[in-house]
Amino acid sequence: MSGAQNFWSRRKARVQAEAEAEQAEVEAQALAEEQAELEELSDAEILAQLQLPDPDTLKMGDDFKAFMAQAVPDRIRRRALRTLWRSNPVLANVDMLVDYGEDFTDKALVVENLQTAYQVGKGMLKHVEEMARQAAERENPTEPALDETEDPIEEEDVLLAAVEEDAAVEVEQAGEEIEELYAAPTPRRMKFRLEESAA
Secondary structure (H helix, E strand, O other): OHHHHHHHHHHHHHHHHHHHHHHHHHHHHHHHHHHHHHHOOOHHHHHHHOOOOOHHHOOOOOOOHHHHOOOOOHHHHHHHHHHHHHHOHHHHOOOOOOHHHOOOOOHHHOOOOOOOOOEOOOEOHHHHHHHHHHHHHHHOOOOOOOOOOOOHHHHHHHHHHHHHHHHHHHHHHHHHHHHHHOOOOOOOOOOOOOOOOOO
């Protein structure tokens, strides 16, 4: 009898799950249709239809919960959240970190063939050096320009070799000092002296 009860309880749970899934699908479809209708309206018309205040006029202490409803379009919700962040001094002091303010994941907004002077690990080093060189040329036009035949890579290699040599000497000296500190101490021997007692 318990097997039959288990079968019917599983069957009942399955039917209930199917009904809940159908209900969720109907609600999602109705919400999508409502959102599509609202997307065609302007922000002012949407606020009037949903009986919401203008989010830009809200201030600290006002109720922002009405903008979190599912019926409110995302663009209105984001406006309300931006006003909320600005109205509260604790939330407004974000040190220029406003990543939540816009959607930066939209690849359609990325410029094609984008080129930048930024280099990973170096920043905008070449750009800054070129600007400094041009500024120096403008200030001192009589000074001869740097010989472009000189290879800056060779100069960097010479400097790098000198730095490495100095570092190797310092490491060697440090190693000698450590060996001196931890050198084994000379062994000491105990000496005994017997004194003859006067009998």
